[in-house]
Amino acid sequence: MININRIRRSDLPELAVLFSELTGNERSRVNLEKNYVHVEQNDDYIILGASVDGKLAGSLMGIICLDFVDECRPFMLIENVIVSEKFRGQGIGRLLMKNIEDLAIERDCSYIIFVSGSKREGAHRFYESIGYDPGEAKGFKKILK
Numbered sequence: 001m002i003n004i005n006r007i008r009r010s011d012l013p014e015l016a017v018l019f020s021e022l023t024g025n026e027r028s029r030v031n032l033e034k035n036y037v038h039v040e041q042n043d044d045y046i047i048l049g050a051s052v053d054g055k056l057a058g059s060l061m062g063i064i065c066l067d068f069v070d071e072c073r074p075f076m077l078i079e080n081v082i083v084s085e086k087f088r089g090q091g092i093g094r095l096l097m098k099n100i101e102d103l104a105i106e107r108d109c110s111y112i113i114f115v116s117g118s119k120r121e122g123a124h125r126f127y128e129s130i131g132y133d134p135g136e137a138k139g140f141k142k143i144l145k
Contacts, residue, residue, distance in 0.1 A: 002092055004099045007047040007059060012036060014056035015049070022082040046103055050083070050092045058083035058092045062100045064107050076104040078114035081123075097130055115139035 007015060012032055020026050039045035044065075050058040060081040064074050078100060083093045104112055112132075116123050116139075124134060 001052070002057075002090070002095055003051045004048055004095055005051070007036075007049045009033070009036060009040070011049055011056055015059055018056060018059055018082045018084060019080065021084055022080070046100065048096055048099055050087075050096050052087060052090070052092070057087035057090075058096055060096050060100060062103060062112075064104075064109065067110070071110070073108055073110040076100070076107070076109045076112045078112060081114070081116075093126055094130060113137065115141060 012029065016026075016029055016032055019032075036047075039047065039061075044063060046062040046064075048060055048062075049056050061079045063077045063079065065077055066072075066074055081093070081096070083096070101112065116127065128134060
């Protein structure tokens with residue numbers, strides 16, 4: 001059974017493993033915990049985890065952002081979407097995205113936006129299958145040192 005819940009401090013070791021699968025880099029637990037302390041106190045940051053039989057199988061983060069155009073409604077930025085390769089194809093990504101979308105609607109967000117690595121074609125097909133339009137916007141990223 002798949003359970004979707006907010007990430008807790010006790011989930012951080014498993015979350016670090018998921019992120020290393022996403023990026024190929026080991027995460028600093030100290031920095032991860034430091035950032036978690038900040039986001040757990042800020043209602044505009046929502047980190048969800050999907051567990052299967054008590055094992056963290058996937059996660060994503062939604063950030064509520066204020067907007068200054070049109071009706072000035074907030075929007076949600078999604079980051080750090082990961083479902084472990086061992087658990088793909090079980091509907092976990094779909095459930096995570098549905099849950100974060102429901103929370104965005106509760107917070108009166110007008111839209112959700114995110115970027116995905118240009119070479120992650122499987123992820124792109126997944127996002128399109130759940131209603132995201134790749135032609136609606138073009139994302140840019142600049143790595144700062």
